[in-house]
Amino acid sequence: MGLEGQLTGTFVGTRLSDALNWARKYSLFQYPFVTACCGMEFMATACSHYDISRFGAEIPRFSPRQADLLFVVGTVSHKLAPVLRKVYDQMCDPKWVVAFGACASSGGFYDNYCTVQGIDTIIPVDVYIPGCPPRPEQVLDALMMLQEKIQAEPLEKQA
Amino acid sequence: MSEILIETEGGDLDSAPMNLQMGPSHPAMHGTIKMRVKLDGEIVQKTEVEVGYLHRGFEKSCESVTWSQVMPYTDRLNYVSPLCNNVGYCMAVEKLIGVRATERCEYIRIIMAESSRICDHLTCVGASAMELGGFTAFLYAIEAREELWRLTETVTGARLTHSYCRIGGLKDDLPVDFLPNYRVVEKKVRSLVADMHALLDRNRIFLDRMKDVGSMTAERALQWGFTGPVLRSTGSDYDVRKASPYMLYDRFDFEVPVGTKGDNYDRYLVRMEEIEQSFRIIDQCLKQMKPGPVNLEDGRLLLPPKDEVYGSIEGTIAHFKIIMDGIQVPPGEVYSYTEAGNGELGFYLVSTGEGRPYKCRVRPPCWSLMQGLHELLEGYQIADIVPTFGSVNMIGGECDR
């Protein structure tokens, strides 16, 4: 917007950035890019026992334009990689990415001809969740880490 | 896909079908299926299903690891019912070697496989209800599944990807308090399933969406190679557990539910009834099984006990050989088949007598279901794709491997 540059470092700028980051971290509309096994645990996280909605992150938007958080859940093959890239490009700023599970983070034990060795070779990733598949507790932990990360973001990054 | 299918009669309005691309990242496509749909208004004229987005090189990976190390890969085939795959693979290798697991081991395998099947059906029914907008039934299904997972976790140590079976045995016997725990879980799950029945069975909107949608005849379903609940909903009673009983399935009294029309509602009912039958089988297992060894006394297949590994040189060597070289499987080929959540799950193994599979082919039931899927969709409406696809229960890991 242009204003950020002038406001950076000033009192108003910091307050504004704090307020914005606060709003963003508690209003994470997610785009679930669910492909494989991790999707089962992803379901479990969203459902009654673990209830991701407590963090304000339960609303799935299946249109990337309306989502803030891209959950890449499961293995991404080279055939699917362009799709993932496209979904990421279609998302509106500010946006964050969570690599859910070992396959999304590093390719997992599928070290072969067709599997992308971690989605961070295609798109930038903010939080990695280990595990094959990760337990719901880990997912919630990752979400809280992401919230901390969002809160600490400086204003000029938000343009 | 560009030719125009509808001829406008009378020529009053110019209309052309619309080509719509659904997926792979589409809420109803489970993330790994792409459909090119040709629409005449809301009616689906033609669909082309494209798969392969979750191809993870199962076979190639299996060929590069030892026979036992294939186990985790099989977990991730049908990740909604991993234990069925574990059991299927172990049976195939055992058939190739020419051994049979102990009786107690087979009972436990059946118990775990059937509980996996319940999870599979619950997920399928719940997810298809959710995609119709019936959120509450979905939540009940997942809650029931969660209970079963927690029980399975006490047995296998993992919630979802268990790798519980071993060639010639199991990771471990059932824990001592399994029976009381199981009774508690069974009660909860049964009551949740009853709630689902209450929510869905007579729900007018649900019935309207499911009945007479996506139907197929038994004959046609067989031609496409359909198996499992989808085939049974058409009226054919082919169930591997009954048709050619493996393990101890000939000892149980259970029924194979069949439908009549092969529409979505039949598939839903067949799945719900199979949950009931699985409970029956588990009950009979728990009654019939007797204490005994779960693993074969065979040093070629199973790792020696840990104190032997640390305490004796023979044990250390045996352990080292099995871990490093793998189990030595005699040369040959075998096709072994089991009834998994979605139908006949076959393993076609080829061994050249080395410690690694020369070929480890899996016959996924979903693959056949997907190639015939377009016949279930064409002629219905675009909104019908959702429940039909949901009730077929495509599992990406199994379909694309």
Next chain:
Amino acid sequence: MLLLIALTLLKIVAIVLVFVMVVATLMTWADRKQSALIQDRIGPNRANIGNVRAAGLVHILADALKTLFKEDFVPRDANSALFGIAPFLAFVPALLSFAVIPVGDTWCPDGQIAVQNFRDVCLAGEPQSYFQISSMGAGLLCIFAIVSLGVYGSSIGGWASNNKYALIGGVRVSAQMVSYEVTMGLTLVGLLMIYQSVDLNEMVRAQGELLWGFVPKWGIIVQPLSFVLFFTAAIAETKRPPFDIPEAESELGAGYFIEYSAMRFALFTLSEYVASVLVAMMVTTLFLGGWQVPWLYGDGFHNPFTGELALALPYAVVKLIQVGAFCFKTILLCWFQLMIRWTLPRFRYDQLMRLGWKVILPLSLANVLITAVWLLWIDSPK
């Protein structure tokens, strides 16, 4: 004159900006909390300002602030002018309709009233309509006229996005809204025949009368079938589940607003919630007696059987109770809509059309006939 303008502005602020917008925003929160309640979850509760969490209410603030500062994106191939204007076309008519809904009865200067025929009659001076932004005679028709404009926003938005999913959504919107408008209007004809007026305030006043001497003559009692049909059709008109086929998440992603982001997306969703509030208010006004409280008139509670004043209340207090009753009924109906939303699966397109044209429409015609017969022969005044 200046005073009048100031007063109108005040009413707009009080009714639309304060009441409607607050209820609509609260509905977004209630939606999430209600679903959590039904599904045995907790629902959003983590957002906090200082130590205040207010059971997740602060999440609304977070959502609003985030949406304001999200990137506003217009697709390259979209018709940018129409694309930009569509959310406002959807949002503004929804808000406009509130202009004619009476939140309370007219105000008599100095509180000098008498109760005649179950109505307050002013003894001194002109009655002032403080509780209605615009007290026009054709209030009901005005609402229908304005509401039918709402379809333009959604279908233009669907078309201008240049996206096939949005287009399907837009087509569905227009079909659904046009057909349900017809049925919605027809279901009310019976009511109009009974009240013999399209002035909303007059209709509410008529509901203060008593049937057989003690039952308030509310719309839901004299026209129960019409109530069910109208409520159904009206929910269908808001595009909320189970009638949300234009946005059907599982098949169309997000339907006609799939390409919208940030504030424009928020406007579309908010206009649906506003429409829900409108439905609640209309049903309240037409069927639940509007601001009426049973047996309460300008001077206090009356004994329903003898008709005598049982509990005298100051005029201002009576007005306050009536406005409160209106708000309470509206909120109750909003909540009821949420219950429906979270318990029923979604219709299919053709089933929805069939419901509208083959079930509700004939039933409402039958209702008109029965009412006419009743009024003409059985309940005729002579």
Next chain:
Amino acid sequence: MSKNVLERLQARFADQVEETHSNQGDDTAYVKRDKLVELLTFLRDDAELAFNLPVDLTVVDWYQKREPRFEVVYHLYSTTKKHRVRLKVRVDEDDARVPSSFPVWPGFDWFEREAWDLYGVRFEGHPNHTRIMMWEGFEGHPLRKDYPINKRQPLTTLLGEQK
């Protein structure tokens, strides 16, 4: 009963069946590819065989181990007679083609496409002979033994890579 299948097949197609065995209880017949469609149709239509369920089709690659290099493996099942059979067709690398069984059972449609995609065996007469697991433009057939396991052919530009 199970011997019956092989005997019947041999009796009818004596010149087509090269050898048979029943190791581990799986009836197996090696057949020639010349009259494969006719043979499969016989298996399907014969009243006593009645193989109505196409179960599986795959390829075994005997790279540098056996000649000819490929074996196309069919698994069939009959739900009425409850018996199974495995057919194997040997094909050479230079001439890796088999007549398509799609006209007999549509259920082998994708199995054949998969076999072409991953092993490079052509199925002549298949109506839609395209890749299915991999994408158009993928080079080679990944399940062949001479395809390295981690030879990747990315479709998108990877981050930090110039292209």
